[in-house]
Amino acid sequence: MTHYRERLVVPARWWLLLAGLAASAWLVYHQAYGWGVSLPVAGGVFALGGVALLAYGRLAIAVGADGVSVGRARLPLTALGSAEALTGEDAREARGPGLDRRAYVAIRGYVPGVVRIGVDDAADPTPYWLVSTRRPERLVAELEAARQTAGR
Incomplete structure (x- = not known):
């Protein structure tokens, strides 16, 4: 059972910038080569850029009964340390x-808040995870609740 789920998608303005880039490519190639080249080039620019934006914006954060997952990384509740919400200058630092x-770093520049999640496992050399989130305080609350249910 998942107690918290968040997906960090790229902002809509990034898609508008991609559309502008594709339109610019269309204009440049249309002037030199016409429709036969400009449309495939613009379509290719938009398609490749769209794949890149979707891949970059698919970071998922989840807290469940088995632990926390950020992207493909998993941290079991038994290794979950204390969590701290950081915003503003503290997040930048x-x-x-x-x-x-x-x-372990899973940050996105378009998300202002981060959470530092301590790793409490002597066998793991990772001291903490630093994770971007739009709701840092809520993620910390869910992590603390998960730690409590694990009996830590």
Whole structure:
């Protein structure tokens, strides 16, 4: 059973920028080569860009009875440490100068908040996970509730 689920999709304005890029490619190629080249080029630009945006924007965060998952990474409840919601300058510091290079990082630049999730496992060299989220306080509350149900 999943207690929390969030998917970090790219902002709509990124799709508008992609449409503008495809239109620009169409215009450049249409002037030089006509419809026969410009339409396939513009379509290809939009298709490749769309695949890239969908791939980049499919990061899923879930908290369930078995632990937390971020993308393909999984952290069982038995290894779940304390969690901290970071916003504003604290989030910027955590994503930049304060970042431990051993940390698991799943951040997206278009999402302002992050959560630092401690890893409480002596066999794991990862000190914490740093995860972008649009609702940092709610994710921390769900993580703490999951830790409580695990008896930690």
